[in-house]
Amino acid sequence: MRHPSFLAALWAVLLCIGLPLHAQDNAATRTLELPASGKPAARGGLQFIGNATVLIRYGDLTILTDPNFLHKGDHVHLGYGLKSQRLTDPAIPFDKLPPFDLVLLSHLHGDHFDQLVQNKLRRDVPIVTTAEAAKGLREMGFEQPQPLQHWQSIDIRKGNTRLRITAMPARHGPPGGAVALPETMGAMLDFGGDGKTPAYRMYISGDTLVYEDIEEIPKRYPDIDLALLHLGGTRILGVVKVTMDGKDGVKMLQLVAPHHAIPIHYNDYDVFKSPLSEFQQEVKAAGLEGKVTYLRHGDSYSFRSKKP
Numbered sequence: 001m002r003h004p005s006f007l008a009a010l011w012a013v014l015l016c017i018g019l020p021l022h023a024q025d026n027a028a029t030r031t032l033e034l035p036a037s038g039k040p041a042a043r044g045g046l047q048f049i050g051n052a053t054v055l056i057r058y059g060d061l062t063i064l065t066d067p068n069f070l071h072k073g074d075h076v077h078l079g080y081g082l083k084s085q086r087l088t089d090p091a092i093p094f095d096k097l098p099p100f101d102l103v104l105l106s107h108l109h110g111d112h113f114d115q116l117v118q119n120k121l122r123r124d125v126p127i128v129t130t131a132e133a134a135k136g137l138r139e140m141g142f143e144q145p146q147p148l149q150h151w152q153s154i155d156i157r158k159g160n161t162r163l164r165i166t167a168m169p170a171r172h173g174p175p176g177g178a179v180a181l182p183e184t185m186g187a188m189l190d191f192g193g194d195g196k197t198p199a200y201r202m203y204i205s206g207d208t209l210v211y212e213d214i215e216e217i218p219k220r221y222p223d224i225d226l227a228l229l230h231l232g233g234t235r236i237l238g239v240v241k242v243t244m245d246g247k248d249g250v251k252m253l254q255l256v257a258p259h260h261a262i263p264i265h266y267n268d269y270d271v272f273k274s275p276l277s278e279f280q281q282e283v284k285a286a287g288l289e290g291k292v293t294y295l296r297h298g299d300s301y302s303f304r305s306k307k308p
């Protein structure tokens, strides 16, 4: 547990150097310094908890993505009075999670930040997310949302471990606001390295369709080591597609060209209409089987960075 006065000081500093919610992507990158624990960098890994919830470890840092810890049979809210039922259990209950340093949140939807997490997550944990979600989180009493516009970055330091998180474009639905879905971001996680070339680069798609802005990602961020793809082919009212289905997942793979990929967000809710088998068939047809690892809830994946 961090010392409260340290946190107050940290927050005061962040407030002083903090950027306005609508800062441009060329604005100065903030730095968030966290207390060290002294573990060596260069080794990393992740554990898939369920839906889009993943525990990512690299050196000294542990990151929790899109925390969703409701259980099978529980309902989440998706706006418009729409609800969706969870079909799976998280691999680890919220109360059994190991300590983590920050939360990375793609958007504020019930299947990514649920009511249990709203109640139980400690108020001082930094949450890197969209401006819209940051506003909602502040209203819920969270003290350290870290809003990012698409292409804007935040640097995280903990002991010798370095991480730069950059918000990637994502659009949770069709163009033109036909369905008013929340502001959403993908994320590029550049671990370690010399400031120019990361030691390990991980892309998390967030809930998005493949659209023109995604084409910019591999131009600005080539050489992605690992991509976590939010699939599911989610359909609102059974009709409007708001996340990638199996075909879109392969299109995304071909576009951002990661060395390796892991699908997540594929079987947890009754609004998901594209089973993982559809993605598997498309991967096979595209000859990309060697690039994809399939994780079940609770499974882990480890990686070693290219540089020490």
Ligand SMILES: [Zn+2]
Residues within 6 Å of the ligand: 109, 111, 112, 207, 265
């Ligand atoms: Zn979702």
